[in-house]
Amino acid sequence: MNPEESYRPTLPVELADGVRPGPLNGRRPESPVAMPALDGHRPGEPKSDAIDVWDRRIARGLAFLRRRLAGGYEVDDFGFDRELTDAIFYPMLRVLYKDWFRTEVFGVENVPDTGGGLIVGNHSGTLALDALMLSVALRDTHPSDRHMRLLGADLVFRVPVLAELARKAGATVACNPDAERLMSGGELVGVFPEGFKGIGKRYADRYKLQRFGRGGFVSAALHTGTPIIPVAIVGAEEIYPILADLKPLARLLGIPYFPITPTFPWLGPLGLVPLPSKWLIEFCPPIPTAHLTEHADDPLVVYNLADQVRETIQATLHSLLEKRPDPFGL
């Protein structure tokens, strides 16, 4: 089975019966790309003109369950499980994205329709929810149905369960071989060069970009001639405002920071509920790098380009903040 073509119409969640484009909608009992396996299952079906929506939903749900239980799906070399991501992960994240954070997206036309791209964003918010919301934003607003492949810190891949989920959702370890392999394969790669310095910074430092490391992401883009798309994310800073960071405790637990927020750790697990800030995401025009491929190992070129990306994001953050005077407004 080719998942590229067949996984979308077979999702267990009825996404868009009414809105799915197609001239035959409303008259055909089956979508044009229905599961072939199901055709044999409807011998005594009454010849009714009305679509039996629930019958289709149940059939799809069961087919999905059967495929999952039999292992009849595909993952790529990085462990990305497209079907699971689209059917389970995105619908769950969409609740946060739409209803909780009321996210608005600008400039999605700056993300190329085909071929590789390196999406570089600002990182904030104690837990890396901004990375997840960015992938939902791209998935939901981009016309070509693109998935973002996140690069995560190796800490993510040390933790059981989290490591498994991250790989299945398409993430991989932030290292140049993986980034270059993904980009040469025409994937959109998402990276947050600030890393823990970004998500672990205090609320007082909100929307101030931290250092961009050694610019490894730039050299990966230069090696493969992939365009860099800076992206500014406003909203994540307010979800868990860090008032203080208990460094000794963090060191004891082996984590990069131990945040004290207005709700954590006072309210226990309730402290994990993010505050409902208003989110704005803006994709900036791509910076081409194809003409710089031979300078991939030149530290000056790499540093200047990293700085250019950083300045672009910082400037876009300021302009977005002007559009959003109240962090918790509608």
Add this chain to the structure above:
Amino acid sequence: MVTYSAAGPPRVVVVTGVSRFLGARVASRLAADPRIERVIGLDPLDPPATLASLLEDVQLIRADARAASGAIDDLGAEAVVHLAVAGAPDPQHGGRAAMKEQNVIGTMQLLAAAQGAGRLRKLVVRSSTAAYGASFRDPAVFTEDTEPRAVPRGAFARDILNIEGYVRGFRRRRPEVAATVLRFAPLISSTADTTLTRYFAQPFVPTVFGRDARLQFVHVDDALEVLHRSVVEDHPGTFNVAGAGVLLLSQAVRRAGRFAVPLPEGTLSSVAAVARNLGVGQIGLDQIDLFVHGRVVDTARLVKEFGFTPRTTETAFAEFIEAHRSGSPLTADRLAAAETAILDGIRRVRAAARGEK
């Protein structure tokens, strides 16, 4: 780089490890090749009866590498194929100590002997993708140039690193000998009997909680083809040999129709250690490392150099499942039947409910 192609296939080939599954098959294939005049099998053990029929045309010398050190030169060997690499300790033949003796000391002695063999022009060594070690900072896909980041915990993986180290030394001392190192993914086929095939043949398979390793396999027939080509053709260098594509451990377990029993890593290690001591164990630290980190390799270099593409991981595994259908409680057919039954049941109930209205 010196070109060897003018010399053609070697006339006299020494194969080590012919008492084992892979060694016997490689020796038998080489003996059947008319371009090769003589195939000599070197092994400290007699081949078991099941393999003896394969080795009719192979001249067997029952000796370990040390005793055979003179033999390689005396026989005029032009190629040495080193396959006496044990993947797991065999409790019936001395356990881990014997495994290390064979893998590490055996390779050292064989390569010392090969170094003194004047007519030798080709060396083929069986290695494993375990050579990449296992670390959380590893890239997702290993190329032949990836260096291991941490010394692996598993005995086999450590042996493999030692073996490759000896081959590097050999390459320095005899640069005119074409040395081919083949890093195989776990071998699989309908008949192969390895730690992993036995693992997947159990009805309940222990896995590591919270981890879903990416696995690759290579079909035994493809491994044989690559080994054969490395002997009769010239392909110096190191090559990954694996089927393209990836199966997750959970996915492989489901496709095989088994039940996964996830255990925390620490528990699994201790359970495996106790089981090993009782002599029923099949899982060692090598397997646990594999199940925690997964292992995927890039085979572009193999495909380009050998002009040969092994069948995919998915195909190789499907063939294995086909042969091990028996004893699987949860087959795809049964799941499909259950799906139909549930769907029909729901339809009947709904039809009945509509009828009442």
